[in-house]
Amino acid sequence: MEPDYLKHVDSIDGAELRQLMDRYGDDVWKYAYVLTKNREQAKDIAQEVFIRAHYHIRSFRGQSSLKTWLLAIARNQSLNYLSSSYFRKIGLRETVRPKQSAPSAESAYMGKQSAEEIWDVIFGLSKKLREVLVLDLEHELTVQETAQVLNLPAGTVKSRLHRARKEVEKRLKGWEQ
Amino acid sequence: MKETKPDWYSIARGGLGDSLFTEEMRREVGRIVGQPRARRRRGRWIAGAALIALSVAAVLLILPLARPDSPAPSPAVTDAPSPVPSPDQPLPTLESPEPEPSETPPPPIADSEVRLAYESLENHTEGYPVETDRVEAKRIDKASVRIQRTIEVEGAGSFAIYVREEGDSQLYAGMEASARSATGHRETDELYEIGPIGELVYADDVSVTPSSAFGQSGFRIFGPCGANCVVNVWVHFEEETPGVPLSDFRLNAHAQEVDLDEDGIPEVIATETFATGKVQIYKKFEDRLLFVDVNAAVRAEEPSSVVYEGSQRIFLALLPDRTLTYKYGIREDVLKLAGVHSVETDLDRLIAERAYDGSESLQLEVDGEVYESTWFANEIFPVGAYLPNDGDKVLHKMLLTDGFTFTTENGSALLAFKAADEGDLPKLRKEDDLAMYGDYTGTEFTDNEPYNRRDYFVYDWDANRPIYVVLQYAGDRASDVRPLLLAIAANIRYVPEA
Numbered sequence: 001m002e003p004d005y006l007k008h009v010d011s012i013d014g015a016e017l018r019q020l021m022d023r024y025g026d027d028v029w030k031y032a033y034v035l036t037k038n039r040e041q042a043k044d045i046a047q048e049v050f051i052r053a054h055y056h057i058r059s060f061r062g063q064s065s066l067k068t069w070l071l072a073i074a075r076n077q078s079l080n081y082l083s084s085s086y087f088r089k090i091g092l093r094e095t096v097r098p099k100q101s102a103p104s105a106e107s108a109y110m111g112k113q114s115a116e117e118i119w120d121v122i123f124g125l126s127k128k129l130r131e132v133l134v135l136d137l138e139h140e141l142t143v144q145e146t147a148q149v150l151n152l153p154a155g156t157v158k159s160r161l162h163r164a165r166k167e168v169e170k171r172l173k174g175w176e177q
Numbered sequence: 178m179k180e181t182k183p184d185w186y187s188i189a190r191g192g193l194g195d196s197l198f199t200e201e202m203r204r205e206v207g208r209i210v211g212q213p214r215a216r217r218r219r220g221r222w223i224a225g226a227a228l229i230a231l232s233v234a235a236v237l238l239i240l241p242l243a244r245p246d247s248p249a250p251s252p253a254v255t256d257a258p259s260p261v262p263s264p265d266q267p268l269p270t271l272e273s274p275e276p277e278p279s280e281t282p283p284p285p286i287a288d289s290e291v292r293l294a295y296e297s298l299e300n301h302t303e304g305y306p307v308e309t310d311r312v313e314a315k316r317i318d319k320a321s322v323r324i325q326r327t328i329e330v331e332g333a334g335s336f337a338i339y340v341r342e343e344g345d346s347q348l349y350a351g352m353e354a355s356a357r358s359a360t361g362h363r364e365t366d367e368l369y370e371i372g373p374i375g376e377l378v379y380a381d382d383v384s385v386t387p388s389s390a391f392g393q394s395g396f397r398i399f400g401p402c403g404a405n406c407v408v409n410v411w412v413h414f415e416e417e418t419p420g421v422p423l424s425d426f427r428l429n430a431h432a433q434e435v436d437l438d439e440d441g442i443p444e445v446i447a448t449e450t451f452a453t454g455k456v457q458i459y460k461k462f463e464d465r466l467l468f469v470d471v472n473a474a475v476r477a478e479e480p481s482s483v484v485y486e487g488s489q490r491i492f493l494a495l496l497p498d499r500t501l502t503y504k505y506g507i508r509e510d511v512l513k514l515a516g517v518h519s520v521e522t523d524l525d526r527l528i529a530e531r532a533y534d535g536s537e538s539l540q541l542e543v544d545g546e547v548y549e550s551t552w553f554a555n556e557i558f559p560v561g562a563y564l565p566n567d568g569d570k571v572l573h574k575m576l577l578t579d580g581f582t583f584t585t586e587n588g589s590a591l592l593a594f595k596a597a598d599e600g601d602l603p604k605l606r607k608e609d610d611l612a613m614y615g616d617y618t619g620t621e622f623t624d625n626e627p628y629n630r631r632d633y634f635v636y637d638w639d640a641n642r643p644i645y646v647v648l649q650y651a652g653d654r655a656s657d658v659r660p661l662l663l664a665i666a667a668n669i670r671y672v673p674e675a
Contacts, residue, residue, distance in 0.1 A: 025198025115192025
């Protein structure tokens with residue numbers, strides 16, 4: 001499903017929505033999870049994103065990719081969630097593992113540490129750095145696309161991405177001592 | 178973005194998992210968008226209201242449990258010190274509850290006061306790591322030595338750390354000689370040679386710090402000279418020989434400057450750490466430097482040990498069956514007994530409760546082989562261990578947040594620290610081959626072949642914050658890889674809070 005196909009449509013049917021979910025569901029879930037650090041909430045947000053996409057597809061004009069558009073909706077939903085006083089007080093039931101500057105002994109020993117440990121470090125970053133890094137690393141967006149999702153100048157995206165990578169590398173330094 | 182992505186991107190990518198947006202979620206989205214919109218929103222409001230109502234009900238149900246007059250569940254860790262088990266009381270294990278505190282105080286087993294008889298050093302030229310002959314630094318040509326490091330000390334000038342000849346391993350400390358000029362002091366091409374200060378390989382560890390030991394202003398130069406070997410040289414200046422460093426007190430031992438008797442003048446506590454801990458106190462009585470052998474004073478000579486805990490200002494006499502705690506008297510040269518703790522004697526502990534004394538290196542002896550080892554402090558817990566240096570015997574080691582791994586030709590092994598309150602322990606089984614250790618908690622066998630064995634030891638370095646030391650290795654190669662692992666664990670030290 002290419003963006004052009006949906007550029008000027010007023011609605012999408014169930015089959016088309018399903019294709020969208022097949023193609024971008026994981027991306028949307030992951031981005032919501034990275035922002036909220038809460039799996040259950042990421043699940044709700046991801047579903048909400050596709051419900052909104054279904055109802056607001058006419059606002060998609062193809063200036064960005066469909067993926068970028070969905071990620072931008074996911075971001076708005078996640079930020080709404082994070083700013084909700086109700087959830088700030090009692091909603092964060094899930095604890096993301098504390099940030100570490102080296103892999104845990106057990107996992108490194110077993111040689112299965114890498115991805116888990118790197119993600120631990122990424123989750124320890126500030127939201128500002130975390131989201132730009134994840135859009136680059138996991139979603140493989142270009143700087144321009146990231147700038148569209150975040151509504152930021154490309155230069156700011158570049159500098160945040162640079163800082164985020166440096167910060168992760170600094171915290172991973174203990175690996176090869 | 179055209180730039181090269183970091184290597185770790187490829188490792189991390191996909192690490193959050195796959196198929197996260199499940200079929201169930203797809204169906205739910207399909208079901209919702211299939212409904213008329215007004216109905217959907219009302220349904221979500223009803224669901225939200227129900228959730229809030231349930232939450233309020235849950236809070237109301239929980240609140241009474243938190244009332245002060247309600248019996249609270251027993252905390253896993255309390256602020257009260259855990260009772261020290263006597264030989265009749267087994268160590269707390271996962272299966273057995275904490276022993277009740279004994280109502281009977283322990284019988285008197287040590288003098289409540291030990292009066293310290295300070296002696297002259299003249300009769301003890303052998304046997305103690307001290308030199309007190311007066312050495313006046315000699316002026317030498319700077320170009321005649323190979324300077325390895327220069328240490329700037331504010332208010333004093335520059336100290337040079339050097340070897341005399343290319344290829345020498347003996348390090349010397351010297352001080353840049355300065356000359357008076359119309360504008361103040363200026364550098365010269367000469368050094369005052371203070372004396373030997375360790376070995377070349379430890380050049381980076383040499384330090385110079387201000388000192389007021391014995392009430393005399395000066396500097397202390399510290400340098401390691403090998404495993405369990407350090408040098409401390411005190412220098413000062415006198416009016417008769419301006420600018421010339423003089424030394425009349427040197428120790429071949431770790432040193433702490435502490436005003437033990439609180440008279441405003443710091444004494445020097447020397448600690449030797451070989452197989453046993455030996456402590457001496459050096460103190461000036463008017464102009465005479467005297468000393469006392471604390472091991473002898475509290476009758477804790479070999480194989481017993483004495484340790485000075487700077488953070489608590491206490492001396493610990495570690496006897497085979499008990500540990501005695503002493504405090505120095507205020508304005509009097511006595512050690513006052515502050516505590517007696519029995520030591521589990523039925524079983525030996527693998528990991529003794531020993532404080533880190535500042536030694537950077539140690540020799541671990543395993544099956545007749547000596548492993549030169551270096552101190553590494555852990556990042557999370559206030560403990561550390563001496564890890565074998567990389568070389569022929571240890572092929573590779575890697576420091577980790579909660580421990581480290583190493584590989585020898587016999588295989589790999591891991592040592593990790595784990596907070597005792599960090600979740601539940603797995604089901605452990607006591608294995609006969611470690612049952613001789615009182616601090617052995619049990620073993621877990623996992624599916625992680627071949628490294629399927631994890632041994633848990635409890636380390637009560639602080640009764641309120643015990644930790645587990647976890648050893649992991651291939652169970653079928655225990656006899657090959659475990660001896661070194663046990664030797665490392667046996668030399669774990671805790672780092673007292675500053």
